[in-house]
Amino acid sequence: MAVTDHVDLNQFMEGVKKRNPYQPEFVQAVQEVAEDIFEFMEDKEEYHAQQILRRIAEPDRVVSFRVCWEDDNGNIRVQRGWRVQNNNAIGPYKGGIRFHPSVTESVLKFLAFEQTFKNALTGLPMGGGKGGSNFNPKGKSVREIMRFCQSFMTELYRHIGADVDVPAGDIGVGGREIGYMFGQYKRITNHFTGVLTGKGLEWGGSLIRTEATGYGAVYFLENMLATKGEDLVGKTAVISGSGNVATHAAEKIVQLGGKVLTLSDSGGFIHDPDGIDQEKINWVKTHKTHRRGRIEEYVEAFPKASFHAGKTPWGVPCDMALPCATQNELLGEDAKMLVANGCRAVSEGANMPTDLDGVHTFKHAKLLYAPGKASNAGGVAVSGLEMSQNSERRSWKEEELQQMLKDIMAGIHERCLTYGDQGDGHIDYVKGANIAGFKKVADAMLAFGVV
Numbered sequence: 001m002a003v004t005d006h007v008d009l010n011q012f013m014e015g016v017k018k019r020n021p022y023q024p025e026f027v028q029a030v031q032e033v034a035e036d037i038f039e040f041m042e043d044k045e046e047y048h049a050q051q052i053l054r055r056i057a058e059p060d061r062v063v064s065f066r067v068c069w070e071d072d073n074g075n076i077r078v079q080r081g082w083r084v085q086n087n088n089a090i091g092p093y094k095g096g097i098r099f100h101p102s103v104t105e106s107v108l109k110f111l112a113f114e115q116t117f118k119n120a121l122t123g124l125p126m127g128g129g130k131g132g133s134n135f136n137p138k139g140k141s142v143r144e145i146m147r148f149c150q151s152f153m154t155e156l157y158r159h160i161g162a163d164v165d166v167p168a169g170d171i172g173v174g175g176r177e178i179g180y181m182f183g184q185y186k187r188i189t190n191h192f193t194g195v196l197t198g199k200g201l202e203w204g205g206s207l208i209r210t211e212a213t214g215y216g217a218v219y220f221l222e223n224m225l226a227t228k229g230e231d232l233v234g235k236t237a238v239i240s241g242s243g244n245v246a247t248h249a250a251e252k253i254v255q256l257g258g259k260v261l262t263l264s265d266s267g268g269f270i271h272d273p274d275g276i277d278q279e280k281i282n283w284v285k286t287h288k289t290h291r292r293g294r295i296e297e298y299v300e301a302f303p304k305a306s307f308h309a310g311k312t313p314w315g316v317p318c319d320m321a322l323p324c325a326t327q328n329e330l331l332g333e334d335a336k337m338l339v340a341n342g343c344r345a346v347s348e349g350a351n352m353p354t355d356l357d358g359v360h361t362f363k364h365a366k367l368l369y370a371p372g373k374a375s376n377a378g379g380v381a382v383s384g385l386e387m388s389q390n391s392e393r394r395s396w397k398e399e400e401l402q403q404m405l406k407d408i409m410a411g412i413h414e415r416c417l418t419y420g421d422q423g424d425g426h427i428d429y430v431k432g433a434n435i436a437g438f439k440k441v442a443d444a445m446l447a448f449g450v451v
């Protein structure tokens, strides 16, 4: 086939589907990006000729391994672990580790693909990767979690390194798990290096890393509203999730004068018409993170709230929505309901929380809609700053880091405008994020030749 005879979007996606059977999440993530990139590449022969998108959508490598561990009753348990190293054109692979029973190769490939664009958008030198296991931390003892983390790292350590691949946390992996994994890495290699981020403050971690994803998603929301001359004061927000991202997004919304109406977990959502203020957020943090309780217990502590079992919060009328739980938690129907109820801005704290139908609905309705790869990049951005502090063997102050996070989110917003500003008062942030992220990685790949 001559180079000018290149495939169109449909042919490209047919190929992706064929090469990745039974990987619906990965195919979905590629489709969402390819829709914008094909339009962008129309008059850019070089990207076609060099098969750049095809190459970004084929991970550099996928490492799959067995993780054996012994539970408290002496049973031998076997889990599957992975590290997907998607692309390192602009820096070492970087991305979290997820422990959740829903983890599959497809989920991690989609996350590593998304991470490649997200990390490029931050402006920091980080490639894209993701890892994890189908291990379910729910109901496990602390010792079991420690043994699992150690066993996981006993294989992972040979694939990572401060200049190679730097994992961090994600769903099911927080400071405690990073501690156990770092401890095992150090024990095996005898190297104290910045090989993981999200570390404890005493051993190379960075201030505000914990808050960064949630705060960043709200800073991005603030930037979007500012394009309409608005701010968060007096606006209502519906948030899903009740983990690290959701609670810190809620906290920042409250700090900036907004009112948070909902939070959720896999059991359902709570609706508090009085607003979830800082005191209530603190209760949720303690209850969910330290006591590992259920969100439904919120209504016992705050009886004016109601609990809606097995439901997502998207039917509650609001000005702003922040999906901060997991992938595909906001479907086409939910998106239509949000639009019909007058929601004007959506900032994704989770990765790919909106399905393709929902993305198209938001794009069509010309909402202020930020895809996760732009709006939730604050977490990995502060991870990037943690890497810099580790390399320099120093720690920056909290105020410095807060300002850097704000500046990075404003920078991502600017980059989205470059290709997303439709000129009619509407900004297509999905398109802006996809193209800006793609272009940076693509241009680096062009420089390297066919590798």
Ligand code: GLU
Binding pocket: 094, 095, 096, 097, 166, 167, 168, 169, 170, 171, 197, 351, 376, 377, 379, 380, 381, 383
């Ligand atoms: N798991 C987070 C994300 O989805 C953070 C990754 C990191 O800090 O490397 O971006």
